[in-house]
Amino acid sequence: MTKRKKSFLRQHSLSLVTALVLAAWIALYSRSNPETHVGSFFGNAIADWTGLLVTVLATKYFYEVGSAESRRPPHPWVRPVARLLQQHSLTIFLLVTGAGWIWLFATHDPMSKWGQVVGNIVSEWTQILGMVVLTKSLLESHSKESRR
Numbered sequence: 001m002t003k004r005k006k007s008f009l010r011q012h013s014l015s016l017v018t019a020l021v022l023a024a025w026i027a028l029y030s031r032s033n034p035e036t037h038v039g040s041f042f043g044n045a046i047a048d049w050t051g052l053l054v055t056v057l058a059t060k061y062f063y064e065v066g067s068a069e070s071r072r073p074p075h076p077w078v079r080p081v082a083r084l085l086q087q088h089s090l091t092i093f094l095l096v097t098g099a100g101w102i103w104l105f106a107t108h109d110p111m112s113k114w115g116q117v118v119g120n121i122v123s124e125w126t127q128i129l130g131m132v133v134l135t136k137s138l139l140e141s142h143s144k145e146s147r148r
Helices: 013-030 037-061 080-087 089-106 113-134
Strands: none
Touching (some): 013 037
């Protein structure tokens, strides 16, 4: 029996569908009034689905030693500095991109339509970073992520 190669769409369906849903929330928010319940919901949904997309993609390509949310690198790097960067690439990625979101939030009016969304994204980023860092050493009974 030969294994059939999975199609691009099959291999990346989670990230593609998540990106499409995020694009839909952005389109809906662009045309909505953020001062209404529905408009506010669309803005919050953008931050939530951005967080979901970054979680799916970042944990696919980056690594974090000891984190249940991260897989192991297929080919560990040998040199000490390179290995350290590889082993903590997920945290480094989240810190660098999070700093970008913080800068964007700091330079825009937080009460503007898109300023509120960026503020929510900053909150989402800190939550993801916190989850990665905390799951490296803390355990939770009966959680499959906490099993070692």
